[in-house]
Amino acid sequence: MTEQVKTIPDGYMENAKGALVPIQTVKPEHIEEDALVRDLMAEAEDLNSRLAAFKQRALGNVEAFRELIAEKYGAKRGGKKGNVTLNSYDGSLQLVVAxxxxxxxxxxxxxxxxxxxxxxxxxxxxANANLRALVDDAFQVDKQGKISTGRVLGLRRLNIEDEKWLKAMEAISDALRVTGSKSYFRAYKRQQGSEERSPVSLDIASA
Structure with missing residues (x-):
C-alpha cells in the first residue's frame, strides 16, 4: 500500500493537531527546530536503509561462501543456517553471523x-523445600504473562531418575515451539599491539 503524502499549502505549517497554521504566526525558533528535525530525520532514515541493505548483503555473501565451501567438499547443506565465524588471514578481523x-x-x-x-x-x-521453590519459580510468569524458557529448560538439567519426572521432562521437550528466528551480523577488529578484538559498532548509540 502506497503511503499518501499530504500536501501543505505554501505559507502554512501543519501543527500536531493536523491544523494548518499561517507560517508568519509561527515563532522563528520553532521553524528552525522543524527544519533541523526534518533534515536529521531524512539522514537517519537514509542511514537506516543503508544499514539494512548492508546487513542483507553481508548475510547473503557469508551464506554464499558457506555454500561454496560445502560444494568443494561435496557436502549437502540442509535445514537451518547455523552460526559461523570468519577470520581474516592474519586474524585481526573477524565476522560473526549468529x-x-x-x-x-x-x-x-x-x-x-x-x-x-x-x-x-x-x-x-x-522432598527438599528448595526443589519446590525451584519448580514454582520456573513456572512463574513475568509482567507480560510469559514463562521464562530458560528457567523451565533448566529443570531438565536436574539429575532425577524418577519415571514420572522423566515423563514430565519429555513433555517439556514436546512443548517447545520455535516461533521465529533472527540473524545477527557482528564485526570485530583487533587493535595493533593487542590480542583482543573490539566490536565495530553498527549501532548509533555506541558508535
Whole structure:
C-alpha cells in the first residue's frame, strides 16, 4: 500500500493537531527546530536503509561462501543456517553471523507441570523445600504473562531418575515451539599491539 503524502499549502505549517497554521504566526525558533528535525530525520532514515541493505548483503555473501565451501567438499547443506565465524588471514578481523531463535511453549507444558506436582507430592516426606521453590519459580510468569524458557529448560538439567519426572521432562521437550528466528551480523577488529578484538559498532548509540 502506497503511503499518501499530504500536501501543505505554501505559507502554512501543519501543527500536531493536523491544523494548518499561517507560517508568519509561527515563532522563528520553532521553524528552525522543524527544519533541523526534518533534515536529521531524512539522514537517519537514509542511514537506516543503508544499514539494512548492508546487513542483507553481508548475510547473503557469508551464506554464499558457506555454500561454496560445502560444494568443494561435496557436502549437502540442509535445514537451518547455523552460526559461523570468519577470520581474516592474519586474524585481526573477524565476522560473526549468529542465529537467535524465539521459543515458546505449547499446551504440553501444563501436563509437565501437573506431573512435576505429582512427583513432589509423592516425595513429600523427603522432598527438599528448595526443589519446590525451584519448580514454582520456573513456572512463574513475568509482567507480560510469559514463562521464562530458560528457567523451565533448566529443570531438565536436574539429575532425577524418577519415571514420572522423566515423563514430565519429555513433555517439556514436546512443548517447545520455535516461533521465529533472527540473524545477527557482528564485526570485530583487533587493535595493533593487542590480542583482543573490539566490536565495530553498527549501532548509533555506541558508535
Amino acid at each position: 542465529i537467535s531463535e524465539s521459543i515458546s511453549f505449547g499446551p504440553e507444558l501444563e501436563a509437565a507441570k501437573a506431573l512435576i506436582d505429582e512427583c513432589i507430592h509423592d516425595w513429600s516426606k523427603d
